[in-house]
Amino acid sequence: MFPPRRWYRHWLRFQERLNLRLSAAEALVGLCLLGALTGLMAGAVNLAFRGAVELTQATFLDSEEAYEGLPWWARMGLPLLGGAAIWGYLRLAGGTDARTGVVYVIERTVYHQxxxxxxNAVTQFVAGAIAIISGHSVGREGPxxxxxxxxxxxxxxxxxVPNNSMRTLVACGAAAAIGASFNTPLAGVAFAMEVVVMxxxxxxxxxxxxxxxxxTAMTHFVYGAAPAFSVPAIAAERLWELPxxxxxxxxxxLLAALFNAALTWTTRHTEDYPLALRLLAAGAAVGLIAVAVPEVMGIGYDTVGLALLGELAPLTLIAIAAAKLLATSVSLGLGIPAGLIGPTLVIGAAAGGAIGHGMEAALPWESSGTAYYALLGMGAMMGACLRAPLAALTAMLELTAAPGIIMPGMLVIVVATLTNSELFNQDSIFLAWLRAKGMDPRRNPLLFAxxxxxxxxxxxxxxxxxxxxVEHERLDHVLEEEPRWILIEGEQPRRPIAVMPVTDLLQHAHEIPETETVDLLAIPAQRLQPAAIDLRATVREALETLRRERAEALYVTRTTVPGVRGYYGIVTRRDIENRYLG
Known part of the structure; x- marks a missing residue:
């Protein structure tokens, strides 16, 4: 057996080789193994989150999300109590950073590698669970x-791992979370690619x-593989129905544009108020709305199920769509730390179901029914609000196991997304929130790449x-290895002070007497001002370091153990420009 120190040295060497390959995007097998491990971790933590919410709800609700059965005073007071509990937890946690959700993940992915x-994750777990349990009009996909x-x-x-691979692992975690939470693996992949890493x-x-x-396999093991919603059999689309x-x-x-605008407006005009006031105001507002329309409370998947079965009256569906839009805009806009995909599905299903009822009443021939239009509205609302058409389409398919919805779903999502983006100039709600903070991930596509x-x-x-x-003999030995660059260290050990091209040194090598010690700073040659950069960095970080440090070259380094630093290579701006900028 190897002694512990030898095991550690072997581990460091393995880690170094793996990270070099990951940084150069050459270790696809290793990255897939890390992705599988991320799936296990993300699946476990999301099952724990879902279990914590559902077990708590079971203590005071007759069935999951059956908030309609509560008396009016409970529906009014529960969200207010939830807002107070979230604020109390944040205060008790001693100034815990309250930034959470999908927007925070995108920000950290784009700007912080x-x-x-x-x-932050603990805050998201606790505060997100409180928000859902207390009946706020939010979803669980944000947490x-x-x-x-x-x-x-x-x-x-x-x-x-290097930072470019770190972004991939974040995407793995996001996709695994959607897959585990909603039993929709393909929609999780599309969401991670379209929304998180873009x-x-x-x-x-x-x-x-x-x-x-x-x-998703972990979710199947715990909850089974049945789709989230049961829908009547959907026949092939009638061509006359395409218009x-x-x-x-x-x-x-139109509804998506209204929702995005209301949510953005609420966020911008209330963000300067104290957090305690905003959370309590959100609870009070949702409670008042819930007195009249109790279906707004919670994620609302029970309401979606009823809409898909055609068991809700037209006026009820219209009231649910309007109240859910208002309640969600207030909840999330005032800072309740949870998600918005669930509410978009409820709003879309209710609005689509109402349209389906209208088609049945207005048209002299038989239409495809309210369930058909409720399903179309669900996908269209999600796709338009998030600007994630493929994620919305796959979610429609996976949540209902209704393949007949694909072609009409493509049409309705495209039209809804174009209406929201082109007619009303509304972008993804997540990007709108980031722009409100002065950040725009798509402003410079080259740096983003x-x-x-x-x-x-x-x-x-x-x-x-x-x-x-350096002694002349040592210099000759080094030149035999044909390096391109010499990294010159100063009198203080391990502190590089210049980078010299070997070609400049060779031009003057014959002028140096063989008996003398060579001063590398005295030779007539080009010497570049260096700065350090970690082996895990990306090309974008390299460009930012060159600009920030006013450096002419970067030496790539990594500290494996305290006091031991390895040098791996040299990067200049010209190298980057020649390779990627033409």
Whole structure:
């Protein structure tokens, strides 16, 4: 057996080789294994979150989300109590950072290389559970995505993977969370790619698929594999209904634009008020709405199920759509830390069901029915609000196991999304929230693309490290290895002070007497001002470091153990420009 120290050295060498390959996007098998492990972690934490919510609800509700059975004073007081409990937890936790949800995950992925902390995740777990249990008009996918993404991020931080791979693990966690929470693995993959990382890449696609599949398998083991909603058999679409479906998409697009605008307006005009006041105001507002329309409380999947079965009257559906839109805008806009995908499904299903009833009453021939239009409205509302058409379409299919909905679903989602984005100039609600904070992930597509390229892919490994004063014999030995760069260390050990091209040194090598010690700073040669960058960094971080440090070259380094630092290569701005900017 190896002694412990030797095991540790072997582990460090393995980790170094793996991270070099991950940084250069060459370790797809390793990344898939990390994706599977992320799926296990994300699936476990989301099952724990879902279990905590449902077990607590079972203590005071006759069945899951049966808030309609509560007396009016309980419906009014429960959200208010929930808002007070969230504020109390945040205060008790001693100033815990309350930034949570999908928007926070996107921000950390784009601007902070996917580094998410455990403390925020604990806040999300507790506060998100309180919000759902107390009947606020919110969904569980916001907490689920945050918790899953954090699982992937913490795994990457523990293994010290390069930052471009860290973003992939965050996407794995987000996809696994959606898959585990809603039994929709394909929708989870599409959501992670369209919403979280906002790009599709082959290297990132396979690990994300694997993570979503692993997490969904865990949900099947606990809750079974049945779809979330039961819907009547959906016949093939009638061609004469296609114009009606397009009009349905237009109507849902109007509703999505109204929802996004209301949510953004509430956020912008209340963010300066104290958090305690906002949380209590959200509870009071939702409680008052719930007195009249109790279906707004909670995630609302029971309401979606009834709408899909055609068991709700037209006026009831209209009231639910309007009240749910208002209650969700107030809850999330005032800072309740939960998700919005669930509410969009409720709003869309109710609005679509109402349209279906209208079609049955207005048309002289038989239409496809209220369930058909409720399902179309559900997908259209999600796709338009999130600007995630593929995630919405796959969610419609997976939540209902109704393949006949694919073609009309494509039409209604496209029309709704174009209405929201082009006619009303509304972007994804998540991006709108980020822009309200002065951030725009898509402002510079080139820098955004550089986030997925590790520094190892562009660095030149032909580098040797020498002290400023070096013996001629040692210099000759080094030149025989044909390096391209010499990293010159100063009198203080391990502090590089310049980067010299070897070609400049060779031009003057014949002028140096063989008996003398060579001063590398005295030779007539180009010397570049260096700055350090970690091996885990991306090309985007390299460009930002060159600008911030006013450096001419970066030496790629990594500290494996305290006091021991390895040098891996040299990167210049010209290297990046020649390779990626033409």
């Amino acid at each position: 996917g580094y998410l902390g455990l403390r 689920s995505v945050h918790l899953g993404a954090t699982a992937g991020s913490l795994l990457g931080q523990r293994l010290r 790009e599709y890449t082959i290297a990132g696609f396979l690990p994300v698929i694997l993570a979503a599949g692993v997490a 009606v479906i397009a009009l349905t998409g237009f109507a849902i697009g 550089f986030n997925r390229i590790g520094i190892a892919r562009v660095m030149d490994r032909r580098v040797t490290v020498l002290p400023r004063m």
